[in-house]
Amino acid sequence: MFNIALNTFRELIRNRLFSLIIFLSIVLILLSFGLNSLSLGENKRVIVDFGLSFIELSGFAVILFLAGGLIAREIEGRTIYLMLSKPIRRWSIIFGKFIGFATILLLVICIELVILTGILLSQWVVLDNIFFISIVWIFLKLLSLLSLSLFFSTIVSPGLAMFMTIACAIIGHWGYAVLEYALRFGNHFYLYFAQGILVFFPNLESLNLKNLVATTAVINLNVYYLAYLMSLIYTTIILGLAAWAFEKKSFDAV
Numbered sequence: 398m399f400n401i402a403l404n405t406f407r408e409l410i411r412n413r414l415f416s417l418i419i420f421l422s423i424v425l426i427l428l429s430f431g432l433n434s435l436s437l438g439e440n441k442r443v444i445v446d447f448g449l450s451f452i453e454l455s456g457f458a459v460i461l462f463l464a465g466g467l468i469a470r471e472i473e474g475r476t477i478y479l480m481l482s483k484p485i486r487r488w489s490i491i492f493g494k495f496i497g498f499a500t501i502l503l504l505v506i507c508i509e510l511v512i513l514t515g516i517l518l519s520q521w522v523v524l525d526n527i528f529f530i531s532i533v534w535i536f537l538k539l540l541s542l543l544s545l546s547l548f549f550s551t552i553v554s555p556g557l558a559m560f561m562t563i564a565c566a567i568i569g570h571w572g573y574a575v576l577e578y579a580l581r582f583g584n585h586f587y588l589y590f591a592q593g594i595l596v597f598f599p600n601l602e603s604l605n606l607k608n609l610v611a612t613t614a615v616i617n618l619n620v621y622y623l624a625y626l627m628s629l630i631y632t633t634i635i636l637g638l639a640a641w642a643f644e645k646k647s648f649d650a651v
Contacts, residue, residue, distance in 0.1 A: 401480070401493025402500070408470075409463060409501045421455050425512060444520065448513040449531060455509065456502050456539045457566065464546035465558035467494050468643075488640035495547055495636060502539050506532065531606040534621065537628045541599040542566055544632045548639035551646060565598055573602035599631055600624065 425448065471477040480490055510532055517524060545565050549558035572594035579587035603624035 398485075398489040398493040399496070401490055402497035405467070405494045405497025406500050409498065412463060417459075421451070421509070425451050425509065444517060444522070445528065448516070449535065452506055452509045452513070452532070453535045453538065456505055456535070457542060459502065459505060460539065460543050460546050461559050461562060464498055464543055465550050465562065466555040467498070467547065468550045469555045487644045491547060491551070491640045491643050492636065495543065498543055499540060502543065503536065506536055527606070534606045534625070537625060538599075538601050541601065541628055541632050541635075544635040544639065545599070548635050548642065551639050551642045566601065568594060569599040569601035570605075572598060573600060600627065603627075
């Protein structure tokens with residue numbers, strides 16, 4: 398499994414991922430300093446909000462363009478037969494690819510975090526624990542989306558897997574808003590509807606701690622720790638479903 402993870406890591410590195418990181422990092426630096434001049438005294442909040450959003454969006458973009466085609470590339474290159482001919486279980490292929498891709502995401506986040514931290518320190522911004530906790534929450538959110546993308550890649554084409562991952566990301570943010578609406582107005586239909594959404598789709602909005610960084614809002618971290626646990630459970634379940642689907646997948650007609 399770890400050999401598969403290492404090969405997946407190397408494959409993604411050869412996919413010009415580092416070039417993309419360097420380009421996005423340069424854009425981040427230029428835009429951050431540009432936004433600083435337009436922040437009207439709120440330079441800390443503007444730069445932090447933009448930087449954290451950038452880290453999340455760039456990680457999501459990497460998942461969309463690379464994760465959905467992981468299995469398809471193995472099929473097209475006929476390397477899937479080489480892996481299946483070895484005495485390894487099919488589920489280890491899925492988990493190996495997940496670990497390799499998660500390592501890439503962690504590398505991307507660390508590189509961009511170093512750049513963002515350098516920008517904030519150059520502006521004499523004091524970083525607190527919530528800032529770094531929000532980075533962990535972003536990583537968990539990306540892991541949930543990565544597991545979904547891997548699951549879809551085992552049953553549909555890469556293009557459709559990308560579309561379905563985007564749809565799940567939108568629904569994952571939208572479902573919590575529907576739940577708040579239902580609780581505010583006492584609408585039982587929307588309440589049950591929102592609860593159904595949050596069962597079958599990742600509750601991404603509950604991991605959206607970055608909106609509270611650089612604010613004076615009182616944060617109850619216990620609520621977010623519960624969301625942390627639920628996110629890990631959801632990711633594990635989806636990975637299990639992906640492994641099960643891959644076990645049932647036939648390659649006879651490929």
